[in-house]
Amino acid sequence: MKKPNLAAELCGIASPNPFWLASGPPTNSAYQVRRAFEAGWGGVVWKTLGHEPIVNVSSRYGAIDYDGRKVVGLNNIELITDRTLEENLREIREVKREFPDHAVVVSLMVESNREAWHDIVKQTEDTGCDGLELNFGCPHGMSERGMGSAVGQVPEYAKMITEWVKEVAQTPVLVKLTPNVTDVRRIGRAAAEGGADGLSLINTINSIMGVDLDTLHPQPHVAGRGSHGGYCGPAVKPIALNMVQEIAADPAISVPISGIGGIQAWQDAIEFMLLGAGNVQVCTAVMHYGFRIVEHLISGLEGWMREKSFAQLSDFVGHTVHAVGDWADLDLGYKVIAEIDQNTCIHCGLCYIACEDGAHQSIRKTEVPEAEFIAELEALSANGAPPKTAASTLQVSGGTRVLAGAGAGIVNRYEIKQESCVGCNLCSLVCPVNDCISMIEVPSSIPSMSWREYKDRLERGEVEPIEPPAHV
Amino acid sequence: MTDKTRLSADQLAHNFADLHPAYDRDEAVVEASRCLYCYDAPCTRACPTHIDVPRFIRQIQHDNPMGAAETIFAENIFGGSCARACPTEVLCEGACVDRTLLKEPVRIGRLQRYATDHAMENDLRFFEPGPDTGKRVAIIGAGPAGLACAHELRKAGHAVTVYEARDVPGGLNTLGIAAYKITTEFALQEVQPILEMGVDIRYDTPVDGVMLETLRRDYDAVFVGVGLGETARLGIEGEDLDGVWEALDFIFQTHTGSLSECRVGRNVVVIGAGNTAIDVATEAARLGAEQVTIVYRRTAHEMSAFAYEYELAKADAVQFLWQVQPLRFVGENGRLAGLALQRVQQNGNGRTATVTPLEGSDFDLPCDMAIKALGQTSLLDLLTNVDGLSVENGRLQIDAQTGATGAPGVFSGGDCLSKGAEIVDAVQEGKIAAAGINDYLS
Numbered sequence: 001m002k003k004p005n006l007a008a009e010l011c012g013i014a015s016p017n018p019f020w021l022a023s024g025p026p027t028n029s030a031y032q033v034r035r036a037f038e039a040g041w042g043g044v045v046w047k048t049l050g051h052e053p054i055v056n057v058s059s060r061y062g063a064i065d066y067d068g069r070k071v072v073g074l075n076n077i078e079l080i081t082d083r084t085l086e087e088n089l090r091e092i093r094e095v096k097r098e099f100p101d102h103a104v105v106v107s108l109m110v111e112s113n114r115e116a117w118h119d120i121v122k123q124t125e126d127t128g129c130d131g132l133e134l135n136f137g138c139p140h141g142m143s144e145r146g147m148g149s150a151v152g153q154v155p156e157y158a159k160m161i162t163e164w165v166k167e168v169a170q171t172p173v174l175v176k177l178t179p180n181v182t183d184v185r186r187i188g189r190a191a192a193e194g195g196a197d198g199l200s201l202i203n204t205i206n207s208i209m210g211v212d213l214d215t216l217h218p219q220p221h222v223a224g225r226g227s228h229g230g231y232c233g234p235a236v237k238p239i240a241l242n243m244v245q246e247i248a249a250d251p252a253i254s255v256p257i258s259g260i261g262g263i264q265a266w267q268d269a270i271e272f273m274l275l276g277a278g279n280v281q282v283c284t285a286v287m288h289y290g291f292r293i294v295e296h297l298i299s300g301l302e303g304w305m306r307e308k309s310f311a312q313l314s315d316f317v318g319h320t321v322h323a324v325g326d327w328a329d330l331d332l333g334y335k336v337i338a339e340i341d342q343n344t345c346i347h348c349g350l351c352y353i354a355c356e357d358g359a360h361q362s363i364r365k366t367e368v369p370e371a372e373f374i375a376e377l378e379a380l381s382a383n384g385a386p387p388k389t390a391a392s393t394l395q396v397s398g399g400t401r402v403l404a405g406a407g408a409g410i411v412n413r414y415e416i417k418q419e420s421c422v423g424c425n426l427c428s429l430v431c432p433v434n435d436c437i438s439m440i441e442v443p444s445s446i447p448s449m450s451w452r453e454y455k456d457r458l459e460r461g462e463v464e465p466i467e468p469p470a471h472v
Numbered sequence: 473m474t475d476k477t478r479l480s481a482d483q484l485a486h487n488f489a490d491l492h493p494a495y496d497r498d499e500a501v502v503e504a505s506r507c508l509y510c511y512d513a514p515c516t517r518a519c520p521t522h523i524d525v526p527r528f529i530r531q532i533q534h535d536n537p538m539g540a541a542e543t544i545f546a547e548n549i550f551g552g553s554c555a556r557a558c559p560t561e562v563l564c565e566g567a568c569v570d571r572t573l574l575k576e577p578v579r580i581g582r583l584q585r586y587a588t589d590h591a592m593e594n595d596l597r598f599f600e601p602g603p604d605t606g607k608r609v610a611i612i613g614a615g616p617a618g619l620a621c622a623h624e625l626r627k628a629g630h631a632v633t634v635y636e637a638r639d640v641p642g643g644l645n646t647l648g649i650a651a652y653k654i655t656t657e658f659a660l661q662e663v664q665p666i667l668e669m670g671v672d673i674r675y676d677t678p679v680d681g682v683m684l685e686t687l688r689r690d691y692d693a694v695f696v697g698v699g700l701g702e703t704a705r706l707g708i709e710g711e712d713l714d715g716v717w718e719a720l721d722f723i724f725q726t727h728t729g730s731l732s733e734c735r736v737g738r739n740v741v742v743i744g745a746g747n748t749a750i751d752v753a754t755e756a757a758r759l760g761a762e763q764v765t766i767v768y769r770r771t772a773h774e775m776s777a778f779a780y781e782y783e784l785a786k787a788d789a790v791q792f793l794w795q796v797q798p799l800r801f802v803g804e805n806g807r808l809a810g811l812a813l814q815r816v817q818q819n820g821n822g823r824t825a826t827v828t829p830l831e832g833s834d835f836d837l838p839c840d841m842a843i844k845a846l847g848q849t850s851l852l853d854l855l856t857n858v859d860g861l862s863v864e865n866g867r868l869q870i871d872a873q874t875g876a877t878g879a880p881g882v883f884s885g886g887d888c889l890s891k892g893a894e895i896v897d898a899v900q901e902g903k904i905a906a907a908g909i910n911d912y913l914s
Contacts, residue, residue, distance in 0.1 A: 067533060068505030346569040349511030365512070393571045398559070398747070398778035399823065402566035404577070407517025432508050432573060 004305035005312045006298065008042060010278045011172040011198035011256050013131045015042035015103035018313060019269065019297050022200075022260050022281035023047050023107035023133060023176070026291070028081060030091035034098070039291035040298060043103025045200075045281060048080035048135045049088050050110055051120060054142075056082050062209030062220035062229065073235035074284050075207045077220065077227050079141045080109055085123070093127040105174065108165075109135040109147050112157065117164045131171045134162065134196075136187070137178040137203025139230050149203070152178040155190035162194025172197040174258060177243075180206050184243045189252045199247060200258035200281060202240045204230025233284040237262030241275055248276025248321045264293075266300025273313065274320040328451045332466070335444035336423040338362075338416045343388050344436040345414065347405035351427035351437060352414050360469070362421040366413045370403060373411040389433075418442075420470055474715055474735040474841050479760040484731040487758035488652045491556075491784075492582055497535075500586040504533035506570060507578045514567035515580060520900040521548040525564055529583055541591035542598045544584055545665075549623045550616050552592060552662045553645050554896045555585035557653045559747070561780045563896070592661060601670050602629030607913045610635065610691040612679045615643020616895045617886025618697035619666050620902030621909075626669035628910050633691070634671055637678035641667065643699055644720075644887070645895050650751035651726040652758065659727075681854045688858075688881060693909045696855070696868065696877070697886040697902065700848035706743070710801030715808025719744075719752045719845035726755060737841025740764045741811050742790075743798055745775035748892075749845035750785045756843070757788040765791040765837065767798070769816055774823050793837070797827070802836055810836040847892060858882065867891060875905025876912070883909055 008018035020043035021027050021036055028047040036044060060078040063071040081088060096104045106129045110116040124132060135142075136152030143150040151157045158175065165173055175191035177184055179202040188199050206228050210219040218226030240261020247253055259277025263269050264285040272280050285293055310316050340351065340363075355363040368376075377391045393404035405411055416427075428437040446466055449457065457463045477484065495503065507529040515525040523544055531540035544551035560566070560581040568577035591598075607630045611618045614636035622632045640646055646659040667673060679687065679698075687694050703718040705711060715737065725734045736759035742749050745768035757764045766785065768775055771794050775782070785792075795816050802810035815833035819826045850866035860879035862869040868884050870876060875883040885901030887893060 068502055346572040347510075347514060348508045348569045349513070350508060353511035390569075390572045395566075395779070397562050397566075397780065398776050399774075400562040400778070402562050404567060404571035405514050405569050407514035407519075407567045410517065411514075412512055 002311070004302055004310060006042075006301060008279045008313055010258055011131070011174070013043070013103050013105065013172055014101075015279065016101060017042035017298055018273065018279035018301075019294050020044060020103060020105070020258070020279060020281045021286060022283040023135065024283040024287070025076075025078065026283060026286045028083070030095050033091075033095050033104075036286075036291045036294075037095075037099045037102050040294040041102075041291065042279075043105065043130075045133050046088070046092055046104065046106045046129075048107040048109045048138070049085055049120065049124065050080050050108075051085060051116065053082050053084050054079040057222045059220045059222065063233075064209060064235070071233060071284070071288050073207075073209075073231055074233040074287065075204065075209050075220075075229035075231045077140050077222075077229040080107075080135070080138070085120075089123060089127050092124075092129055096128045096130075103131070104129045105131040105133050107133045107135050107176070109138070109142060112146055112151065112161065114164045117161060118168050121165055121168050125170055129171065131174060131197075132165065132169060133174040133176050133200055134165060135176050135203075136161070136191075137176045137201075139178060139180050139204060139206045140228055149178040149180055152176075152187055152203070153181055155186050158187050159190040159194035162191050162196050166195035174198040174200050176203055176260075177201040177247075178203045179239060179243055185246055185250045185253070188247045188250065192253050192255050196255055198256045198258060198278075199253070200260055201247065202236070202243050202261045204232045205236055205239065207231035232262065234262045234264050234268075237268055241271060244272055244277055245275040245321055245324050248318060249324065266297045266304065269297055270301060270304060270316075273317045275324070276318045276321045278313070278317055330450060331448055332451060332454055333444050333446045333448035334441070335446075336439040336441050337418055337421040338423070338425075338427050339438050339440045340414055340416055340427075341436050341438070342413070342415075344433050346390060346433055346436075347412050347414070348432060349412060349414065350430045350432065352412075354426050354430045359424055359426045360420060360422050361471070362417045363427065364415045364417055366415070367410045368413050370406045370409045370411055373406070373413075374403065422469055474717075474737055477732065477734050477736050477759045481730075481732050484759070488726075488731060491652050492585075494589055495582055495586045500532050500537075500583060501535070503579050504529045504583055506574070507533070508569060508573075510569060514569060515564035518563050518567035519547075520563070520894070520896045521554075521903065523547045523551065523564075523584075525580055528587055529578065529580070532583055532587055537587050537590035538594075538596060540587035541596065544587055545591070545598055548896065548899050549620055549666060550645065550662065550895055550899050551584060552588035553616075553649075553654055553659060554894075554899070555581050555588055556658075557645075557649050558894060558896050559778045559780065562778055592658075597665055597668070599623070599627055599665070599669065601626045604631070605629040605913070607631065607692045608633070608690075609693045609695065609909060609913075610687040611695045611697060612684070612687070613637075613643060613697035613699055613886065614641040614663075614673060615697055615699050615886055615898060616645050617699075617898040617902040617905075618643070618695060619663055619671075620899040621695045621697065621883075621885060621906045622671045622902075623666045623669060624903055624906030625909060626671060628906070630692075630910070630913065632671050634673040635677045635679050635687075636673060636675050639675045641673060641675075647724050647727045648720055648748075649895075650723065650755050651731075652755075653751075656727040679854060681857045684854055684858065688879075692913055693881045693883065695875075695902075695905055695909065696882060696884040696888065697898075698851045698854070699887040700892060701851040702849060703844050704846050704849050706798060706844065706846070708798055708800050710803050710808070713801050713803045713808045714806060715839075715841050716801055717841060717843045719748050719843055720848070722752050722843050723748075723755065726759075731759070734759050736761050737839065738762045739839045740841045740843065741837055741839040742766045742843045742845055743811075744768065744845035744847070745770075745777055745792075746845060746847065747777050747781050750777045750781040750790075752843050752845050753785050753790045754788045756841070757790060761841070763791070764788070765793055765839075767793045767796050767811070767813060767837070769795065769797045769827055770818055770823065770825070771795060773821065774818075774825075776823070795827070797829070799834060801842060808840060808842055810838045811842050812836050848887075850888070850891075852888060871908070873904070874908030874911065875901060876908050881912065883912075
């Protein structure tokens with residue numbers, strides 16, 4: 001099969017692939033952007049320019065680790081570029097000349113003043129860059145000076161500044177949205193009304209990363225004091241996906257979306273695109289592992305597109321947007337229940353305790369004597385059945401028989417109580433074995449109908465009230 | 473007299489260094505993160521003392537090694553020794569579900585060591601004596617069973633006096649395990665918290681039948697944890713020759729003096745293929761024996777040494793001669809010069825299968841040291857005059873739920889029940905008996 005075409009186009013900005021670097025520390029200089037393009041990135045959004053270089057503090061980043069994995073979430077209190085406007089503009093011009101086929105978009109943030117915006121837009125576009133991204137999102141530092149999310153949280157300001165920019169801009173203008181609002185669509189609509197050619201989201205989320213339990217300082221800290229920082233990294237992805245879908249599904253917004261928020265693997269990128277993003281931007285994963293990760297993003301996307309027979313990005317972008325909607329429209333007559341594959345079960349008991357304490361008490365635990373369990377295994381394999389996974393661990397050492405999953409002569413067997421399983425997924429989510437617990441669709445006693453339809457039919461006396469499930 | 477080791481102190485220190493170096497914090501946290509935190513965990517059930525393994529591993533993972541140590545010691549006050557010497561492959565790690573999922577168990581023993589080392593290095597104490605009950609218990613034998621029992625009884629507030637035949641506490645845990653697994657210093661350090669609970673311990677005080685009767689009169693209960701006696705005799709010619717050793721004497725020397733003073737032959741034969749035989753053979757190799765051979769009547773399949781121990785011996789270049797039995801020790805000028813062996817044929821499989829000598833298959837295996845590792849004899853002579861006690865096949869009979877013997881107020885646990893088991897078994901039996909005594913006294 002032909003290699004899929006990864007070329008991306010977002011509001012008129014072309015790039016050889018949909019992987020851009022988001023505005024941030026990795027796009028602070030020509031040195032870094034050159035390395036990024038050489039590594040394979042399709043585009044960059046240059047770290048936010050202002051009229052005057054800012055002064056940063058030390059330290060700046062904080063991270064959360066989860067059970068041994070580092071940097072599941074990252075936050076920062078670093079401000080926009082700390083280099084002069086002239087230096088940045090000169091480097092942008094050089095890089096764009098060297099990489100004419102790559103997307104070079106420049107992030108901007110200046111005070112809320114029409115002339116100031118006009119000036120920086122003109123100076124920036126003079127470099128030959130491909131587009132602008134208005135930073136209405138940074139939640140820290142700059143917002144205290146009336147910029148960043150201070151603008152992005154007020155629809156009227158967002159619209160007004162977008163209009164100022166569009167008065168002079170010659171290249172496409174993206175507006176980057178902050179997630180630190182109750183309804184991201186209101187800001188998205190305002191930006192679109194102001195003339196934005198596209199929206200990028202999400203920017204970082206207000207956060208405190210933690211408190212050091214020795215010093216009792218907030219994290220990260222500057223001489224013992226902290227400040228609310230912008231949170232990003234893999235942990236924020238579901239929040240970002242939700243907001244991207246909300247914007248993509250909004251009938252009042254029709255501009256393209258650049259998806260941002262915790263993208264680390266190719267699967268993450270595709271999920272953003274299925275929910276409406278025309279391309280994606282990455283920052284934290286590069287801060288963690290370097291520019292080289294783009295190779296895996298490209299190869300994973302290509303492989304998936306081949307497998308699904310997609311020739312170009314437009315074949316699937318937005319595919320899943322309208323599969324998300326109101327709860328009230330979900331089918332009450334659809335029913336799944338869990339099924340545990342006894343052959344691959346390792347007897348860890350995690351499904352059981354999750355269901356027992358955290359869900360609907362629908363897993364049965366039976367203590368099977370080890371000898372009986374082994375006899376069953378032997379009988380199964382005598383019948384030509386595939387050997388049970390745990391059986392491969394059976395061994396004899398010093399005359400002692402050892403079987404993984406057995407202790408004190410007992411193996412616990414876990415089985416779904418089909419009559420009471422509500423099909424919540426929890427057991428299948430916590431099971432450490434791939435494909436051991438699957439959710440099987442089964443006939444339901446409830447006819448296919450949404451909650452809305454149910455309420456109507458109930459009112460009309462066409463259906464009986466649905467019985468609540470049995471509880472322990 | 474067998475010659476001293478010819479290895480330098482440096483070489484000996486290297487050979488007897490920790491079998492598994494201790495984890496540092498990062499290693500421990502990464503290893504701990506492999507634990508699935510099973511519910512009703514197979515590892516905990518497989519541990520004779522039922523240490524809550526998932527809990528202590530999660531405590532390590534979440535940077536709470538002190539809590540992890542408390543979890544361990546709450547069930548097993550010899551948790552540090554067990555972390556080093558337990559046959560984890562047939563206990564907790566053998567049961568670990570990661571053996572199925574990842575083909576590699578969580579290294580529970582090494583994690584246990586990380587937590588218990590933390591407690592030792594920081595001199596942490598977790599337990600206090602209970603309020604005085606006015607009851608007094610005598611414990612015979614300061615091995616793991618006796619001291620575990622003493623510890624539990626002190627927690628319950630009973631006064632405890634321990635009578636110990638040797639001049640050190642800890643029994644075989646201190647003296648009888650290969651020094652590269654448990655050092656003497658460590659073993660002595662680990663019993664300190666037990667002694668600090670207010671245990672009155674009388675060293676160099678062997679107990680005989682007469683004294684046992686006195687103890688029964690003077691105390692409200694007696695725990696018998698005397699362990700076992702000397703190695704069983706082969707009853708063959710030349711058994712008293714210079715150069716013929718008992719396994720425990722050979723191991724004792726690595727604990728009671730410096731390694732440089734240890735005696736070892738150039739050509740060592742070990743008779744028997746249990747876990748003690750492996751300890752002896754590997755230590756002989758590490759002390760500088762040029763050749764070490766284990767001789768065993770049956771095959772590798774029947775030997776009682778665990779697979780992991782077998783691997784240790786092979787890694788130390790120990791040779792194995794299967795299906796041979798000793799006929800006599802061969803002397804030369806009063807010193808051992810060889811072991812006469814005869815090939816045998818095994819009739820069937822398993823440890824109960826009989827063997828038949830093969831006529832004309834005799835041969836001499838030259839050696840200047842032969843170490844008998846054939847299991848120990850019973851020490852239960854002191855019990856023969858006590859009414860109600862029952863000894864079968866050299867094993868004292870007890871009620872498994874309470875540790876009670878047939879004689880009122882006499883309880884027991886440890887190797888004298890089993891003909892030699894693991895430290896962890898002795899600890900559990902001590903705990904069970906302590907609970908039995910507590911019930912008996914209240």
